[in-house]
Amino acid sequence: MKNFMILGLCGLLSSPSWGHTAPWDPSPQLKALIIGLKLTYASSTLTEIDRINMQRVDNLSFFISHIDQPGTPEHAQLKAFLWGMQKAHAGSVYQQIRTNVVPWFCPKGGQLRLPSPNSPNPTVFIENLIYETLERDLQRDPKRFERYNGSAAFMPVTGIVMYGLQIKYPCYRPIPERHRLPGWVY
Numbered sequence: 001m002k003n004f005m006i007l008g009l010c011g012l013l014s015s016p017s018w019g020h021t022a023p024w025d026p027s028p029q030l031k032a033l034i035i036g037l038k039l040t041y042a043s044s045t046l047t048e049i050d051r052i053n054m055q056r057v058d059n060l061s062f063f064i065s066h067i068d069q070p071g072t073p074e075h076a077q078l079k080a081f082l083w084g085m086q087k088a089h090a091g092s093v094y095q096q097i098r099t100n101v102v103p104w105f106c107p108k109g110g111q112l113r114l115p116s117p118n119s120p121n122p123t124v125f126i127e128n129l130i131y132e133t134l135e136r137d138l139q140r141d142p143k144r145f146e147r148y149n150g151s152a153a154f155m156p157v158t159g160i161v162m163y164g165l166q167i168k169y170p171c172y173r174p175i176p177e178r179h180r181l182p183g184w185v186y
Contacts, residue, residue, distance in 0.1 A: 021115055021124045024131035029138050033145065037064050040153050053154040057081045060155050063130065082123040085161060090114055104162075104179065106171040130157060133164030140185040159183075 026034070040046075041054060041061050054061045057077050066074040090112040096103040097110040107113075115122050137144060145152045163184045166175065180186050 021128065023121070023124060024128040026131055027135055027138075030131065030135050033134065033138060034064060036145070037061070037153050040150060041065055050154055058156050058158055060157055060160065061153060063157050067127065079123055082126045083117075085158065086112075086114060086123060086126040089161065089165060103171065105165040105169040107169045126161065129164045129168065130160050132168070133160050136164075136167060137185070 037060075041064065046054075050061075053059045054065065056062055058081065062074070062078060066072065066078050069075045093103045093105060093107065094111050097106075112125070114125050121127075159181065163181050166179075166181065167186070172179070175186055
């Protein structure tokens, strides 16, 4: 009986539903932005640097173009990148707090609650964070993707994630000027 209970507990703890988070439900504005970005990425008038950026896994264009294409090598590459970035940020903030270094974002309890690696979508946390950050940015800076010939359509995903973590889990309210990331509206 004891062995049965231990096996049941192990099964429960390693269950894919542990830490399950639902995918982000985008607003109509975000859906319109994503459609507009996909049209931009499909345009024949892109510059050479934009085409190069579209091949980079850490670029917003790569994320938007391949996140909804499961089964492709690009999707697998993107998921591996997102998983690594998610684990790096979670481990980094935990280690900063543990060693009494003031972190640049402060999740409740000192740790990010990440989905299990066995869950159906282990990168859902960081995907949702990217979408949520784009939503907030649309509210705070609606013209961002129109300025500078649409260069924001090719920004690094890492910047989006850093800004998203900082505004979702702030250490200070309001965030001090010296702690703010350049180019973002707070």
